[in-house]
Amino acid sequence: MTAPAVRPYGEHAALVDVDSAVEAAALAAWARDAGIHAEEIVPAARTVLFDGTDVARLAALLADWQPRSAAVVGVLVEVPVTFDGPDLVDVAARWGVGEDEVVTRLTSYELVSAFCGFAPGFAYLAGLPSELSVPRLETPRQRVEPGSVALAGEWCGIYPTASPGGWRIVGRTDIALWDVEREPPALLAPGTRVVLRAC
Secondary structure, eight states: OOOOOEEEOSSSEEEEEOSSHHHHHHHHHHHHHHTOOOSEEEEOSSEEEEESOOHHHHHHHTTTOOGGGOOOOOOEEEEEEBOOOTTHHHHHHHHTSOHHHHHHHHTTSOEEEEEEOSSTTOEEEEOOOGGGOBOOOSSOEEEEOTTEEEEEBTEEEEOSSOEEEOSEEEEEOOOOOBOTTSSSSBTTOTTOEEEEEEO
Protein backbone atom coordinates (compact mmCIF):
# COMPACT_ATOMS: atom_id res chain seq x y z
CA MET A 1 0.00 0.00 0.00
CA THR A 2 1.36 3.40 -0.93
CA ALA A 3 1.75 6.19 1.56
CA PRO A 4 -0.96 8.86 1.58
CA ALA A 5 -0.35 11.90 -0.63
CA VAL A 6 0.87 14.94 1.32
CA ARG A 7 0.36 18.33 -0.37
CA PRO A 8 1.49 21.78 0.75
CA TYR A 9 -1.46 23.94 1.80
CA GLY A 10 -0.37 27.52 2.19
CA GLU A 11 2.96 28.39 3.77
CA HIS A 12 2.80 26.35 6.97
CA ALA A 13 0.24 23.61 6.44
CA ALA A 14 -0.22 20.32 4.65
CA LEU A 15 -3.24 18.47 3.31
CA VAL A 16 -3.15 14.66 3.36
CA ASP A 17 -5.41 12.76 0.96
CA VAL A 18 -7.07 9.53 2.11
CA ASP A 19 -9.79 7.28 0.69
CA SER A 20 -12.65 7.87 3.13
CA ALA A 21 -13.92 9.81 6.13
CA VAL A 22 -13.21 6.82 8.36
CA GLU A 23 -9.57 6.81 7.19
CA ALA A 24 -9.37 10.55 7.78
CA ALA A 25 -10.62 10.16 11.36
CA ALA A 26 -8.23 7.25 11.91
CA LEU A 27 -5.24 9.19 10.56
CA ALA A 28 -6.05 12.23 12.70
CA ALA A 29 -6.36 10.06 15.83
CA TRP A 30 -3.13 8.23 15.01
CA ALA A 31 -1.25 11.49 14.38
CA ARG A 32 -2.37 12.96 17.71
CA ASP A 33 -1.40 9.78 19.58
CA ALA A 34 1.95 9.68 17.80
CA GLY A 35 2.70 13.26 18.84
CA ILE A 36 3.11 14.56 15.31
CA HIS A 37 3.84 18.27 15.59
CA ALA A 38 1.04 20.50 14.28
CA GLU A 39 -0.91 23.40 15.71
CA GLU A 40 -4.13 21.77 14.52
CA ILE A 41 -5.04 18.41 12.99
CA VAL A 42 -8.43 18.62 11.26
CA PRO A 43 -10.04 15.59 9.57
CA ALA A 44 -12.61 16.07 6.79
CA ALA A 45 -14.43 13.82 4.32
CA ARG A 46 -11.33 12.58 2.47
CA THR A 47 -8.49 14.76 3.74
CA VAL A 48 -6.69 15.67 6.95
CA LEU A 49 -5.34 19.19 7.40
CA PHE A 50 -2.12 19.56 9.40
CA ASP A 51 -1.83 23.25 10.21
CA GLY A 52 1.49 24.60 11.46
CA THR A 53 3.70 21.74 10.35
CA ASP A 54 6.68 20.99 8.12
CA VAL A 55 5.43 19.30 4.94
CA ALA A 56 8.58 17.31 4.14
CA ARG A 57 8.91 16.05 7.72
CA LEU A 58 5.22 15.10 7.81
CA ALA A 59 5.51 13.19 4.53
CA ALA A 60 8.44 11.21 5.96
CA LEU A 61 6.52 10.41 9.16
CA LEU A 62 3.50 9.19 7.19
CA ALA A 63 5.51 7.05 4.76
CA ASP A 64 4.70 3.83 6.64
CA TRP A 65 1.20 4.73 7.85
CA GLN A 66 -1.51 2.33 6.76
CA PRO A 67 -5.24 2.68 7.47
CA ARG A 68 -5.51 -0.78 9.00
CA SER A 69 -2.89 0.16 11.58
CA ALA A 70 -4.95 3.10 12.82
CA ALA A 71 -8.44 1.92 13.65
CA VAL A 72 -10.56 4.52 15.40
CA VAL A 73 -10.61 3.73 19.12
CA GLY A 74 -12.40 6.80 20.45
CA VAL A 75 -14.93 6.83 23.26
CA LEU A 76 -18.28 5.15 22.53
CA VAL A 77 -21.45 7.23 22.88
CA GLU A 78 -24.89 5.63 22.72
CA VAL A 79 -27.54 8.02 21.42
CA PRO A 80 -31.16 7.22 22.34
CA VAL A 81 -33.39 7.92 19.34
CA THR A 82 -37.15 8.00 18.87
CA PHE A 83 -37.57 6.96 15.24
CA ASP A 84 -40.62 8.97 14.17
CA GLY A 85 -39.12 11.49 11.74
CA PRO A 86 -41.10 12.98 8.86
CA ASP A 87 -38.83 11.32 6.28
CA LEU A 88 -38.78 7.82 7.80
CA VAL A 89 -41.41 6.54 5.35
CA ASP A 90 -39.52 8.06 2.42
CA VAL A 91 -36.22 6.49 3.50
CA ALA A 92 -37.93 3.11 3.91
CA ALA A 93 -39.32 3.36 0.38
CA ARG A 94 -35.91 4.30 -1.04
CA TRP A 95 -34.34 1.30 0.72
CA GLY A 96 -37.19 -1.00 -0.32
CA VAL A 97 -37.94 -2.05 3.27
CA GLY A 98 -40.43 -1.32 6.03
CA GLU A 99 -39.94 1.39 8.64
CA ASP A 100 -39.00 -1.17 11.30
CA GLU A 101 -36.20 -2.44 9.07
CA VAL A 102 -34.85 1.11 8.65
CA VAL A 103 -34.58 1.32 12.44
CA THR A 104 -32.97 -2.13 12.62
CA ARG A 105 -30.36 -1.17 10.06
CA LEU A 106 -29.55 2.23 11.54
CA THR A 107 -29.10 0.76 15.01
CA SER A 108 -26.92 -2.12 13.80
CA TYR A 109 -23.92 -0.04 12.75
CA GLU A 110 -21.20 1.53 14.83
CA LEU A 111 -20.65 4.97 13.33
CA VAL A 112 -17.72 7.30 13.84
CA SER A 113 -17.63 11.08 14.01
CA ALA A 114 -15.42 11.83 11.04
CA PHE A 115 -15.43 15.61 11.44
CA CYS A 116 -17.58 18.47 12.68
CA GLY A 117 -18.96 21.33 10.63
CA PHE A 118 -22.05 23.21 9.46
CA ALA A 119 -22.92 24.21 13.06
CA PRO A 120 -21.13 23.89 16.43
CA GLY A 121 -21.51 20.29 17.57
CA PHE A 122 -22.79 18.94 14.23
CA ALA A 123 -20.85 15.72 13.62
CA TYR A 124 -20.69 14.01 10.24
CA LEU A 125 -21.13 10.37 11.21
CA ALA A 126 -19.52 7.89 8.81
CA GLY A 127 -19.98 4.14 8.68
CA LEU A 128 -23.20 3.51 6.78
CA PRO A 129 -22.73 1.36 3.67
CA SER A 130 -22.99 3.08 0.30
CA GLU A 131 -26.16 1.18 -0.62
CA LEU A 132 -27.99 3.07 2.16
CA SER A 133 -27.13 6.45 0.65
CA VAL A 134 -30.08 8.83 0.25
CA PRO A 135 -30.17 12.21 -1.51
CA ARG A 136 -30.71 15.48 0.29
CA LEU A 137 -34.14 17.07 0.06
CA GLU A 138 -34.71 19.01 -3.15
CA THR A 139 -35.91 21.96 -1.07
CA PRO A 140 -34.35 22.33 2.41
CA ARG A 141 -36.62 22.88 5.39
CA GLN A 142 -36.57 26.39 6.83
CA ARG A 143 -36.33 24.96 10.34
CA VAL A 144 -35.07 21.64 11.64
CA GLU A 145 -35.57 21.06 15.35
CA PRO A 146 -32.62 20.42 17.70
CA GLY A 147 -31.93 16.72 18.17
CA SER A 148 -33.22 15.74 14.73
CA VAL A 149 -31.45 12.59 13.50
CA ALA A 150 -31.06 12.77 9.74
CA LEU A 151 -29.44 11.19 6.68
CA ALA A 152 -27.84 12.66 3.55
CA GLY A 153 -25.65 10.77 1.13
CA GLU A 154 -23.71 8.19 3.15
CA TRP A 155 -23.75 10.44 6.24
CA CYS A 156 -25.81 10.41 9.40
CA GLY A 157 -26.02 13.58 11.47
CA ILE A 158 -27.83 15.04 14.47
CA TYR A 159 -28.78 18.70 14.46
CA PRO A 160 -27.44 20.30 17.68
CA THR A 161 -29.57 23.45 17.38
CA ALA A 162 -32.55 24.64 15.37
CA SER A 163 -31.50 25.59 11.85
CA PRO A 164 -32.43 25.26 8.21
CA GLY A 165 -31.52 21.87 6.79
CA GLY A 166 -31.87 19.59 3.79
CA TRP A 167 -31.16 16.20 5.34
CA ARG A 168 -33.86 13.51 5.59
CA ILE A 169 -35.08 13.32 9.19
CA VAL A 170 -35.71 9.82 10.53
CA GLY A 171 -35.89 10.47 14.27
CA ARG A 172 -35.06 12.66 17.25
CA THR A 173 -33.02 12.59 20.44
CA ASP A 174 -32.98 14.67 23.61
CA ILE A 175 -29.23 14.29 24.13
CA ALA A 176 -27.24 17.56 24.37
CA LEU A 177 -24.77 17.66 21.47
CA TRP A 178 -23.19 21.05 22.22
CA ASP A 179 -22.51 22.44 25.70
CA VAL A 180 -19.98 25.22 26.24
CA GLU A 181 -19.66 24.16 29.89
CA ARG A 182 -18.47 20.68 28.84
CA GLU A 183 -14.94 19.74 27.80
CA PRO A 184 -14.92 19.25 24.91
CA PRO A 185 -18.13 21.17 24.16
CA ALA A 186 -19.02 18.81 21.28
CA LEU A 187 -20.37 15.50 22.56
CA LEU A 188 -19.51 13.81 19.26
CA ALA A 189 -16.03 15.23 18.66
CA PRO A 190 -14.05 13.72 15.76
CA GLY A 191 -13.04 10.14 16.50
CA THR A 192 -16.04 9.46 18.77
CA ARG A 193 -17.72 6.13 18.09
CA VAL A 194 -21.51 6.39 17.95
CA VAL A 195 -24.31 3.83 18.23
CA LEU A 196 -27.95 4.79 17.75
CA ARG A 197 -30.35 3.04 20.15
CA ALA A 198 -34.09 2.94 19.54
CA CYS A 199 -36.15 4.15 22.49
